[in-house]
Amino acid sequence: MGSAWKPIQMKVSKRNLNFILISVLMFSISWPGAHGASEAKRAAFLKAIERPKVPLNPTTRTLPETNGLTQIHFTFASESQERVTGLLLKRSRSQGRRPVVIVLHGTGSNKEAQLSHLQELAKKDFAAVSIDGRYHGERSRSGRGNDEYLEAIVRRYRTGQERPFLYDTVWDVLRLIDYLETRDDVDAKRIGVIGFSKGGMETYLAAAVDSRIAVAVPCIGVQSFRWALDNNAWQSRVQSIQNAVNAAAKDAGVTAIDAAFVRKFYDSVVPGIYGEFDGPAMLPLIAPRPLLVINGDSDARTPLPGVQECAEAARLAYASAAAKDRFDLLIQEKTGHQVTVESLRTAVDWFVRWLNP
Secondary structure (H helix, E strand, C coil): CCCCCCCCCCCCCHHHHHHHHHHHHHHHHHCCCHHHHHHHHHHHHHHHHCCCCCCCCCEEEEEEEECCEEEEEEEEEEECCEEEEEEEEEECCCCCCEEEEEEECCCCCCHHHHHHHHHHHHHCCCEEEEECCCCCHHHCCCCCCCHHHHHHHHHHHHHCCCCCCCHHHHHHHHHHHHHHCCCCCEEEEEEEEEEECHHHHHHHHHHHHCCCEEEEEEECCCCCHHHHHHCCCCHHHHHCCHHHHHHHHHHHCCCCCCHHHHHHHHHHHCCCCCCCCCHHHHHHHHCCCCEEEEEECCCCCCCHHHHHHHHHHHHHHHHHCCCHHHEEEEEECCCCCCCCHHHHHHHHHHHHHHHCC
């Protein structure tokens, strides 16, 4: 009597599929080769953004003291033709090296718009720093807005030169840390970064690849670009750079922008962002360093299911590193693309807890 093997057909629900994917991710994080895989991903990202290092050649200028706070304007070279402009605030009576918190702004903003955050952090006895992102603030002709930033993104699409959407500023942050290491008023072993929107994305990307960042707080920036593309939820994110996307679509002869075109646009402008460098892939690389993620439950630019995918990947990594208490996700209820006063207070407390000013 013979028997024939027949494959079992099983209908997999979306819930079961998510469980399977999470189980696979847990195995990939915990298996012995995971450390090597993480280092390979860091190396791949750094290769994607690398450019020749040049001497920093910093300049500093002390500004008038305000409410007991010393203000310093500084610049340094991040590339041969690029100088980063920044502000550093600290308590005038502070002595010795202080822990530092870097504050990264969103699209169309600048370092001066972060002054209230810098002042609050400085009053907690941090050195507080903000820089202008590429084509923002002092690094633009007008000193405000984002027109030149969008123009640079279009140039990237057309020529393959520069990486103005996220990657160039991540490079600047790494060079900023190089600069901070040279200062005698900064404790380079206690560096934190907080960023908002565009700055939030730059925060987790930089923290993922540079272990000198001891604490990270990305705000309204953590997301899965892949989830948004797969689930027709990419529109709000694209709106933040809409004019650049429109110009690219016109070049390509595309009259109706859809997910397929946005994928091609991302591949050209910010390669890997919905694949190997997406949120669920990069956040685990921050473990076991303290990471607080802040997002709104109604933020169309960072759709909540995608945020939860990122958070689940991070939780698994922190659990594997026996550092569960060093990761937290704060979902702001009934909140869109903004950070509430209460959330900002939580972020400052997170830095105080882990950087011990």
